[in-house]
Amino acid sequence: MAEQAQPIQVQPEYKLPPEAYYDQAWLEKEELQIFGGSWLFAGLVSEVAEAGSYKSVKAGLNQLVIVRDKHGDLNAFHNICRHRGAQLVQGTGKCGALVCPYHKWTYGLDGKMRGVARREEYGDLDAEKLGLHRASVSTWMGLMFVHGHQDPTMTLSEWLAGIDVALGVFAVEKLQLLKSHSFTFDANWKLYIENHIDWLHLWYVHAESLAALKHEDGEVEQYGRHWVSYDPVKDEHRLAFENSHSLPEIPHLKQQDARYRETGAHFVFPNLPIFTGSSFFVTADLVPLNPEKTQMNINVLGIPGGDADAFLDIFNAITKDEDAVIVENIQKNMRSKYFSVGPIAHTYEKAISDFHDNYLELIQ
Ligand code: FES
Ligand SMILES: [Fe+2]
Structure with missing residues (x-):
């Protein structure tokens, strides 16, 4: 691992208490300050x-709707009718205007109030002041991010802090969605993130599934709150590894540095693990359903023509049957009075300590 050569100054620490992983009030604080204060996939x-x-999306406590207007621009609004607060739309769809299902107040694709049924009932009604509350939407190589505030303190590009450039080579806008899949697991969302950026478990939890990779030679980089890693394949496994791919190679990666075709695991703070390789770019965002239950939403992006089902089976065998299972295992212990976290590995678990610092910066 590239960071191994660096002199070790400080022993990293595990900084969150057990209740951060099971307490409902703690999750509500996260919804407000972490999910409500970040750009979210x-x-x-x-x-x-x-x-x-x-498309309607949840961003912390905010219910938002992303709409493409007649000029082709994306807008984000709070999905809240200005009459009595009903949600205007659910899921995804297409419309000429946003019409509230409750009493038919109508808004343009630009969020402006456009019409009110039984207008005479409301006396002096100032349509100018009754447009939808704006939120923010921005895009990065075909991926959408939202923020609950109309004017976030950072643009998406500032928030991404260089990881947008570091992963830009994948040019996801040139890829197609091959497969989507969601599953839930019984553990706090942060435990999955911590496992995702934990280099140490690769040797043990994935002893067989990732046996072809040479974890000792992995590369890890931090970009602001975000994290990028590449795990090279062992020379003796290279041929078999390349022949085992169930999806076509991504043409625009072929001319690029070899690292981009290695197994990549990345993390966009606060809740977006990303997985990359020579034939895939996978987003796997985590949504807490309650403090001890999390949903993972997987999008497999790549080049059509391969076997996306076979790819997903292999992907799930690692991320679900191994990673989600091990964090469910920890979760079962977290309410015990005997539970605590001992010293953590100074190189291979340092990213967890960094994640806690970034998290605590937002939640305090
Ligand atoms: S709540 Fe939307 S029209 Fe009444
Ligand atoms: Fe893992």
Whole structure:
């Protein structure tokens, strides 16, 4: 691992208490300050490709709707009718205007109030002041991110702090969605993140599934709150490894540095693990359903023509049957009065300590 050569100054620490992983009040604080205060992954630009197409998304306590307007621009609004607060739309769809299902107040694709049924009932009604509350949406190589504030303190590009450039080589806008899949597991969302950026478990939890990789030679880089890693294949396994791919190679990676075709595991703070390789770019965002239950939403992006089901089977055998299972295992212990975290590995678990620092910076 590249960081191994660095002199070790400080023993990294595990900084969150057990209740951060099971307490409902703690999750509510996270919804407000972590999920409500970050740019959050909200799906693929291709989901709202045409004028009038929309997608509703949850961002912490905020319910948002992303809409493409008639000029082709993306807008994000709070999905809250200005009459009595009903949600205007659910899921994805296409419309000419956002019409509230409750009493038919109507809003343009630009969020402006456009019409009120039984207008005479409301006396002096100032349509200018009754447009939808704006939120923010921005895109990065075909991926959408939202923020609950109209004017976030950082642009998406500032928030991404260089990971956008570091992963830009994957040019996801040139890839297609091959497969989507969601599953839930019984553990706090942070335990999965901590496992995702834990280099130490690769040797043990994935002793067989990742046996072809040479974890000792892995590379890890931190970009602001975010994390990038590549795990090279052992020379003796290279041929078998390359022949085992069930998806076609991504053409635009062929001319690039070899590291981009190695097994990549990345993390966009706060809740987006990303997996990359010579034939795939996978987003796997985590949504807490309650403090001890999390949903993972997987999008497999790549080049059509391979066997996406076979790919997903292999992917799930690692991320679900090994990673989710081991964090469920920890979760079962967290309410015990005997539970505590001992010293953590100074190189291979340092990223967890960094994650806690970034997390605590937002939640305090
Ligand atoms: S709540 Fe939307 S029209 Fe009444
Ligand atoms: Fe893992």
